[in-house]
Amino acid sequence: MPFVWRLCSGFSVTACVPRSGLVDGIAWSKLVSKKLSAQGNSSLARTHTHTCHRVRPAEALMTPTRHQLACPICVTDRFVCFVFPVTFDHFQILRAIGKGSFGKVCIVQKRDTEKMYAMKYMNKQQCIERDEVRNVFRELEILQEIEHVFLVNLWYSFQDEEDMFMVVDLLLGGDLRYHLQQNVHFNEDAVKLYLCEMTLALDYLQSQHIIHRDIKPDNILLDEQGHAHLTDFNVATIIKDGERATALAGTKPYMAPEIFQSFVSGGVGYAFEVDWWSLGVTVFEVLRGWRPYEIHASNSVESLMQLFSTVSVQYNSTWPKDLVHLMRKLLTVNPEHRFSSLSHMQTAPYLSEINWDAVYEKKIEAGFVPNKGRLHCDPTFELEEMILESRPLHKKKKRLAKNRSREASKDSQSENDYLQECLEVTTNQTLCLETNQNILMLNLCGMLF
Structure with missing residues (x-):
């Protein structure tokens, strides 16, 4: 089973067991060595291997090695911490x-x-x-x-x-697409904050060699305070230093020109710049209500290449000049001239007064705060799950229990059938042996008389 171990900083050392008290046979190769602080709290950052967990209370860890699901996740000279899979x-x-x-x-x-x-x-x-x-x-x-x-x-x-x-993470503020469909008008200050928050997210992903490849309003979720969070890594990819991606991946209206170019001509491919183009398209749409290019899923790749080379983006005449300048830098067709890093964004006059530390710490108040009294999603999702879904999630436990019982019954029946066959074979062999014995007795009697 594919799982994820996760340890969060600050759990108590009382949730650990003295190493001297462990029994033999622990799979020490699975241990992840970390340092425990002298104050009695671990300094563990999040750690990943192959299953999920929570740290059990100390009383549940008195004899963790007797628990078949317990697994050691960190070790020092004195302590070993255990975690347990989540289902x-x-x-x-x-x-x-x-x-x-x-x-x-x-x-x-x-x-x-x-x-x-x-x-x-x-x-x-x-x-x-x-x-x-x-x-x-x-x-x-x-x-x-x-x-x-x-x-x-x-x-x-x-x-x-x-x-x-x-x-x-659960974010209850809804995605930007939902709010656009609800005819929410995002003011410039709200969108500027989204732009800054997504800039920090992209800068982090770039440091991890990750291209998201699907940045759009649908994949930007708001928390209850109105701050933006990027989600959905379904088409994301990892590239090493000097490598380029070549696959045609993403949502067409938000895909950068070089992605189509790579697909058509088999060129040098593309890298992190494509995410900054998508961010530019998203910011344009959230501010204006429509995208800079009229692109649909049905458009051919060849027609899109022609579109990028012939159509110019029309910017709102009421936008500040610095905003237009920044948007032009994000929506530059040539990726070599496009803004594509945090350092680029920090040089933009439009963002010159931004306190990036305050942005990271969420100290800047959002210009749009979702209504906490309602759930910001389409209510038909719940109706479909309850009425139309043939295997609804809320009935999974009973359904799987029935399936497992049925499988167990089949296994039991198979075993009974096998035993019955063995019994029949044994009976036949016994009858055959008795017949042979009778024939032998008759032959002996014939010889005697």
């Missing part, structure tokens, strides 16, 4: 809030901590049929390695017989 049963399903080609999303509550999360789940069979297994595992691989204040971060992942699950 679907650890969460209470509350309601569905979204869906897409990747699967569905629902709000869940972890039963022991009562903390709320978003749970993204994908049907295994559908992933296989749509040839999306590689994307799912790539997304999981990426999410295991990253954490940032302006990303939607992974907490747990696991699977069962039907689905694969990713449990991530």
Whole structure:
């Protein structure tokens, strides 16, 4: 099973066990060595291996080596800390809030901590049929390695017989697409903050060699205070220093020209600059209500190449000159001349007065704060899950229990059938032996008389 270990900083050393008290046989190769602070708290940053966990209370760890699911995750000269896998049963399903080609999303509550999360789940069979297994595992691989204040971060992942699950941060402010569809008018200050927050997110991803490849209003979620968070790494990729990506990936209206160019002519490929183009398209759309280029999914790649070379972007005449200058830098067709880093953005006159530390610490008040009295998602998602879904998530536990019982019954029946066959063979062999013995007796009697 693909899992994710996650350790958060600051759990108590009382949740650890003296190394001297451990029994033999621990799989020490699985240990991740970390340093525990002298004050009695671990200085562990988040750690990933291959399964999910929570740190159990001290009383549950008195004899952790007797627990078949316990696994040591960090070790020092004196202490070993244990974690335990998380499964679907650890969460209470509350309601569905979204869906897409990747699967569905629902709000869940972890039963022991009562903390709320978003749970993204994908049907295994559908992933296989749509040839999306590689994307799912790539997304999981990426999410295991990253954490940032302006990303939607992974907490747990696991699977069962039907689905694969990713449990991530819950952001209740809705995505920018939803608010655009609700005719929300975002003022310039609100969008400027989104731009700065996404700039920091992209700068972080670039430091991790990650190209997101699908930045758009649908994938920017707001928290309850109105701050932006980037989500959905389904088509993201990792490139090493000097490498270039070549795949045609993303959503057409937000894809940079060099992605299409690479597909058409097999050129040198593309790199991190494509995300900054997508950010420019997104900012333009959120400010104006429509995109800078009229592009649809049905447009051919060849027609798009012609479009970029012949059509000029029309900027709003009421926009400040510094804003227009920045947008031109983001929407430059030639990636070599495009703004594509935090340092580039910091040189823009439009952002010259930004306190980037304050942005990172979320100390700048958002220009748009979602209404906390409502759930910012399409209510039909919940109706579809309850009424139309043939295998609703909230009935999964009972459904899987029935399936497992049925399988166990089949196994039991198979074993009974096998035993019955053995009994019949034994009976036949016994009858055959008795017949042979009778014949032998008759022959002996004939010889005597």
